[in-house]
């Protein structure tokens with residue numbers, strides 16, 4: 001009988017725990033890399049970006065991945081308070097922070113036993129490229145039932161800023177940092193109700209407004225100018241109250257190169273909390289229930305007020321849940337014609353969307369309204 005290991009031709013096998021948080025996928029790499037050079041996760045992010053982007057491409061591009069995937073490289077951390085670190089990789093960038101990915105990484109580490117699970121409540125800290133992320137986990141019968149992470153500070157770059165968008169004219173936007181930099185626009189102002197049938201048109205319009213805002217509005221982190229500028233777009237739904245009286249709203253985040261976050265988006269929720277607080281629409285400690293286009297839910301709140309440089313900021317926390325969907329090993333046969341995969345514009349989007357596509361998308365939204 002031929003043993004598999006006798007035939008294995010792969011030069012590097014990645015052990016991957018696939019997880020979803022509110023429907024948003026993450027490929028948590030728990031083995032196969034060991035460590036990479038760098039003192040901090042920000043250093044390790046730079047190394048992976050510059051020297052080993054083949055790993056990201058292998059996991060996220062087809063045929064092994066797809067545009068809806070993110071990846072997280074779990075690595076040793078030198079931070080005195082962190083149990084482990086993680087570098088986040090997405091379709092077009094390495095975000096320094098990500099909410100759904102943080103919840104997925106935490107769930108994978110605890111449910112596969114890489115970190116000991118303590119029931120009913122436990123606390124841990126993970127180092128992200130954005131800094132230390134403290135996490136509170138609720139666990140029962142071996143399952144992580146809630147992960148609440150306390151994010152790095154979120155703050156507003158711009159409120160009610162005009163942006164000229166080809167095919168749309170002048171669009172009024174807010175811009176805020178929540179671990180990624182977001183352009184936030186009221187969905188109804190562009191004819192959208194944030195319903196699943198609008199998904200493709202939301203991506204076309206959101207991507208066009210995001211790219212125009214990134215070209216017209218400055219967004220440099222006051223303490224970390226090396227952090228990315230505007231890369232994401234958030235359609236905001238109207239504020240309401242749950243039957244329990246909690247502040248609530250829907251949202252749809254357009255992730256580059258132009259697809260929707262299936263979760264309520266942790267960094268997008270953090271950015272929105274900064275905007276809501278700046279407008280006096282949410283108070284510290286108040287629960288804000290953010291729901292996604294597919295109905296998944298994050299509970300969030302402002303833990304405390306702070307400043308980033310001399311910019312007023314909030315410290316947000318976001319709670320959600322994740323589920324492991326598969327355990328797999330990912331590799332490349334030496335004869336594979338696509339060792340780093342490929343991306344095709346039919347699903348990866350044609351950035352930037354043409355003004356004609358933008359006009360058609362908004363006309364379709366108005367026709368549905």
Ligand SMILES: O=C(O)[C@H]1NCC[C@@H]1O
Nearest residue numbers: 098099100261265266267
């Ligand atoms: O929850 C979040 O923050 C992430 N979800 C996909 C895009 C963001 O990185």
